[in-house]
Amino acid sequence: MKLMNARGTRDFGPEEKIVRQKIVDMLRKSFELYGFSPLETPIIERFDVLSAKYAGGAEIMKETFKFNDQGERELCLRYDLTVPLARFVGMNPKMKMPFKRYAIGRVFRDGPIKTGRYREFWQCDVDIIGSKSMLADAQCIQIAQKFFADIELDVNIEFNNRKLLDGMMESCGIPEEKRMDTILEVDKLRKTGIESVKNEMNKKGIEEDSVNKLMELISMQGTNAEKLDKVRSAMANQKLAEGLKEIEELLSYVDEKNIVLNLSLARGLSYYTGPVYEVFLKDKKLFSSSLAAGGRWDKMIGDFIGGREYPAVGISFGIEPITTVIGNNRKEEGIRTVTQLYVIPIQTTKKCIEIAEKTRTGGVNTDMDLMSRGVSKNLDYANKMGIPYVLIVGEEEIKQGKYKLKDMKSGDEKMVSVEEVCDMVK
């Protein structure tokens, strides 16, 4: 037996986990500031439930880890946080609406391994169930604005609207049955370029004239207002009017500063029904994948659980890309521990236990020598772990009630009382 991880899974040692946890904590704080409450659903689900109706197509079920329990029940690991949310809503019909929940947890997909693709990874979703109002969509965008401002990432929130896309496709003469294919192709525009998309659409039997017309429209440049004006003057139909109305209402609720209408943004998932949005670094050369994405999905829950319609809107934050960008931005130099202060006794172990208890009560993450090492070995350990401060405690210091506090970065030393330690470390 060789010690190794299962394929497509990873360990996160303290160095990485501390950064990830910070990001998750900030996401949680943002979600709660906007009145979203936590929901936890299990990792194990019944296979019949999860496979009952997946709006994204049967493909994902092939990537679902499936197994039986000892009672031969068919089970599986959840592949996202959305279908379990739909199940929860269906099982709690008396729930007050709107239901605003966030969920942060692992999901599992037995798919091919590529760079940045794993079989076990985290998702981080907020959703509002029960509101048809563009106020709900606006709130999802506002959370993204606030969170990315808080973590000091300069982003654009690109948005579009499925109804508008639908209306544009209609006016371009793309028949209804080919529109989902078109959306899937348009979604690739950013990655593969306009010529490749045109080729693919031709292959799918969409008329060249329609394709050209649509491509010209969705590649349009300008301010949000200019784009909307051009669309409005170029064509008119029922769907288009609905889309335009939603966009105008949505924009009236948000601060437009970093919100950019991108008429070629489609979002591949078939279940979106209205606004869709994706968050990117302003400088895409630094990092081109999206950091968060979402939209309105009014039909999926109703289709899944049957019965009435449940309007829904949500945004999902990518912990992996955000961690990557944060990691690129601020290379923290080898922080391997949350410890802020490390106490080194020189034959003063019991006194050091007391001191450490006091600094903990003062809110300082404190560790002390547990190996009965000498001072220099302890300093070496603190240094390698990236602990910022060390307190050296000898007999003489105890008599004076002042201890030697060493700043491990600058090397500065100072004689201080326990109270002063807390102030200085924090």
Next chain:
Amino acid sequence: MKLMNARGTRDFGPEEKIVRQKIVDMLRKSFELYGFSPLETPIIERFDVLSAKYAGGAEIMKETFKFNDQGERELCLRYDLTVPLARFVGMNPKMKMPFKRYAIGRVFRDGPIKTGRYREFWQCDVDIIGSKSMLADAQCIQIAQKFFADIELDVNIEFNNRKLLDGMMESCGIPEEKRMDTILEVDKLRKTGIESVKNEMNKKGIEEDSVNKLMELISMQGTNAEKLDKVRSAMANQKLAEGLKEIEELLSYVDEKNIVLNLSLARGLSYYTGPVYEVFLKDKKLFSSSLAAGGRWDKMIGDFIGGREYPAVGISFGIEPITTVIGNNRKEEGIRTVTQLYVIPIQTTKKCIEIAEKTRTGGVNTDMDLMSRGVSKNLDYANKMGIPYVLIVGEEEIKQGKYKLKDMKSGDEKMVSVEEVCDMVK
């Protein structure tokens, strides 16, 4: 297809999840104050690795959820956080010692369902790898003291020592090969009573004389010092001396206030090698199960990964029993949301979006009407959700720059500015 959870799994709606999350946050804070850093290992592990050496016996492998990926690799879901820790230590041989980590996450066991037993549940562990010193054991006990003091639960930390138990069994004439059986029986003492334990031990062929002698010893009452004195005067051997020395050193490092030597405490797991401890409510009539438990396990990692010995000590906190006790103690009356302030517009939606953004910046979890409901329906919603404050914003209020803040519990209303809202709600 009927919407339901997989057997032995549960959803935690906001009402429950908010309480659970509070407890987990406080545990995390306690762990970090003591210099423990987070480690995340995957939920999916290789079956060959997890089944290679389980010190607790092969039994647990029967309860392991097993499955294959599309490449026919044998995988499984982790059943605890300890074996993955051992794997991580083995795969990172250059790690600095001591390695102090905490892990909070779900584990899975395909076992029988009883009250309070689930197939998917949380574990919450801290462990120190690499230190043989009783200082490490003391630290685990101190974390428990601090955490339970912080959440205001009045607990005793009962402790014992495996070496002492071993020495006592030796002096009572229990042969080495029957000592693990004896430990497993002694561990049941609290639940089944002394007569039942004696019976079982007789059945296992342990001499009645030995059993009686041991039972008398471990049922002894008195202070910690009195018990230690009595053991010391009753018998002597190498193991006993080692155990006594460990106990004395351990006690010298901690505040003995709520630490109780219980000579009948055994802890069933075979991998413990020194101090063992279990945390109970002082008033066991209120709740008799342990809330946390741990001990020293010096052999397991070395046995598992081969090569050198890795001394280890840890304590595991039971989120389920702690949640139950907290729930029993403080019935929070229907808090279904983290929202602290709910803003109700009277034809002032855009102004309310602004106000809500301001109170969020002020640190108040703020929600607002997303359904275009009237005031009374909104008040009803806020009331049912358990939101403590509501802010009503009409045209007149905007002119004055003061809004009606309603305390939903007392019913009191007050005209306040946005800044005042933040102060009052917090």
